[in-house]
Amino acid sequence: MNTMKHRRHLLATGLVFLLGTALAPAAPVAENWDNHCAKCHGADGKGQTKVGKKLKLRDYTDAKVQAELKDEDMIKAIADGVFDAAGKEKMKAYKDELSAAEIKELGAHIRKFKP
Numbered sequence: 578m579n580t581m582k583h584r585r586h587l588l589a590t591g592l593v594f595l596l597g598t599a600l601a602p603a604a605p606v607a608e609n610w611d612n613h614c615a616k617c618h619g620a621d622g623k624g625q626t627k628v629g630k631k632l633k634l635r636d637y638t639d640a641k642v643q644a645e646l647k648d649e650d651m652i653k654a655i656a657d658g659v660f661d662a663a664g665k666e667k668m669k670a671y672k673d674e675l676s677a678a679e680i681k682e683l684g685a686h687i688r689k690f691k692p
Contacts, residue, residue: 606682613671614683622690632667637690651684 604612611620617628624634635642656677658670671680 603676603679603682606679606686609675609679609683610686613675617668622687637687638692640692643688643691646687648684651687652680655680655683 622637656672659668
């Protein structure tokens with residue numbers, strides 16, 4: 578009988594923990610940009626960082642670049658990462674670190690750099 582109470586307690590504790598993490602608020606998009614994107618793309622989206630210049634990243638403040646970007650491609654790149662023709666990783670995938678909503682918000686955030 579004591580074992581049954583112990584199991585119920587463990588199960589209840591586990592469920593509360595899982596529910597708490599599932600309902601935890603997502604980080605604000607600006608914070609995610611600063612933490613995951615700005616190192617390469619720059620705080621301003623121009624890609625003029627040391628890494629951004631090396632990788633020849635596009636300037637998200639350029640209207641032509643913005644016109645060429647497709648929302649679904651941005652979301653896929655953020656979620657799955659970016660690889661060159663040889664299969665070498667150019668940008669890591671964030672699908673294991675960010676929720677689908679956070680990834681979509683980052684795509685929308687990139688649109689805010691449009692002049």
